[in-house]
Amino acid sequence: ANEACAVIRGSHDHVVSVERNGKPCHAISFQEEEVGEIYERVKGMDYRTLIEFVKTMNVAEYPILQQSMDMNMRFAGKAMEDLPNLEMGKVMEKHEDSRADEKRLPSRIQHITAVVVEARMRGLDFPVMACAGSGNQGLVATIPVVETAKATKAPHEYLLRALALSYLTTIYIKSYTGLLSPICGCGLAAAVGAGCGIVYLMGGDIEQIEAQINNMVGTMAGMICDGAKSGCSLKALMAVGLAVDSAYLSLENVRIPETEGIMGKGILEPLSNLQRIIEVGMPTMDSVIVELMEAKGPKG
Template sequence: MSKPENHALWQQFIHIVREEVKPALGCTEPISLALASATAAAQLAAPVERIEAWVSPNLMKNGMGVTVPGTGMVGLPIAAALGAIGGDAEAGLEVLSHASEQQIADAKALLHAGAVSVMLQQPCDQILYSRAKVYAGDEWASVTIAGGHTRIIQIEKQGQCLFMLDEAEAASQAEEARQQLAHSSLRQIFDFISEVPPEQIAFILEAARLNEALSREGLTGQWGLHIGATLEKQRAAGLLARDLSSNIVIRTSAASDARMGGATLPAMSNSGSGNQGIAATLPVVVVAEHFDASEEQLARALMLSHLSAIYIHHQLPRLSALCAATTASMGAAAGMVWLIDGRYETIARAISSMIGDVSGMICDGASNSCAMKVSTSAASAWKSVLMALDNTGVTGNEGIVADDVEQSIANLCALANHSMQQTDRQIIEIMARKAS
């Protein structure tokens, strides 16, 4: 019987997962700008004729090379244009889900007319920042998003402020969630998913449904670098074994192929990223199928994976030089271990081994190649699970890994929060030179 105080903590965990695990159509950085454009356009009576937009360096990094769903085009300008012309301002990260073929054509025409410009916001203290100013005749409206992909902080029309976020109140709510996670532990997350009534977490099964649909689409071979489809083809040719390990990598990378390649299917995201949601979901689903797990077992394993991924990512900047597919896959390692072994010690060992394996993987912007990083992270997760099941793994005598998994996570996050900030600036400089 769990203690009464645990139930309050469990409800906090459920609330956090509901806030951080949401459907998203397309890469969330360009989608954030599309949402700003759509919300600004909703303030005007006439069709948008011109768009000016400003974004943070990190949002520019993650938006310049990724395909916008349904358009076949990459980059922030088409996201801004389609958001203004065909976006649903009430749909959050699915802002482009109802854009029609005609609206896509109109957005491309706006682009070809030279009526869309996207610039760096300088100076910019926010990691996530986008501002869209849209014009229709003599009218204009502006929307600013900062601090989160859908966090609108200001709406302005013709110089008049229509909405201003109460930053103090919003900061207080965000701080409450941060404090809850900061004072929690992986052990508490493990206890939660082991004991919580299954009906309270059944909603997480939607992550399996959405991300499996993306995976099936990716296996058609039409999207991105078609890594999943290529590996499947090579498996049929006898160059890759048909086993659980290859299933995990193929089905996970296929979902990322479809998402990054512009498929018009939503991903269930984690911590504002579709790829993180995919990385936290598909390996667990594949292992659950292999062991013929029940829906309840799958729900508990997915909840462990997604909540562990949130717990680790919460200690990182929202965007950084560290590829967060790696930390999401640490959550997947936890979920897979739970399905096979069920012991906390094995989970801790697997996560520490992953930190010893893929901790140096950089994020060099959102693009089709993200599916490579997702596949690498999924493979690392499974390798670490197999090692942990054999009671072995990277120890506290090696590198940044500590004997305690919580300290291993803290060491990894310290790198991302401090020294890798310079790495991030260097990456952005390199990408900016390529784009110029």
């Protein structure tokens, strides 16, 4: 029988070597730079620098934006075709109107995102573009922005810039929370990124984009991660719904005051506070979640 061996280092998806029957597979390429180093570099940046980059970059030099949108929206199309096999998505489809207008935007985004995440968690065999190491995060960071652009009839280049902001914000937040953590990456990173992309699409300025981060972090901080499963679709549904509602608040300059809860000045203090909660307050909780999952044992 053939045997294969793969070695990861630094993070769960950083493969450094693959062997088949004891021989290296030279056709496989690997990252030269440690993933942790990349995130530390992002973490050291001023978030406003990322916003300015999004506003001024030549989108033609970043074809991955179009590729990501195309790949993830193709997956969304396949997921909608697979509705008869989805439990949650099938029910939501009964109550959803497919019109893509701005008044119905929150429920439309919730519906599509939940269907797509459920389809992926149930094994739909079609590729997606990940963001910050997660396919679900890639979907959640993409679909709400694209659907908002459709509803508002935003120019295509503007959509690509909004997607860039969504992805960069997701990566920026993950540099604080960690790639694998006891909190939900879709809720606390990807949906926040999508919300920032939505604010950008709707003409929001830097302060309003930062308000979006604060509002969502202050609201979603308690959402835990208890593994990849079909129930992730409901977490995604709740998170992207909040992303749209919070965007409307942020555009009216409504934000959670810095004196409340885990909030603070700008976005650096809230994200640093979130990081402290994860690193200091949650290690025991993480272990308990894993124990509960392991205790279930293999099914059937």
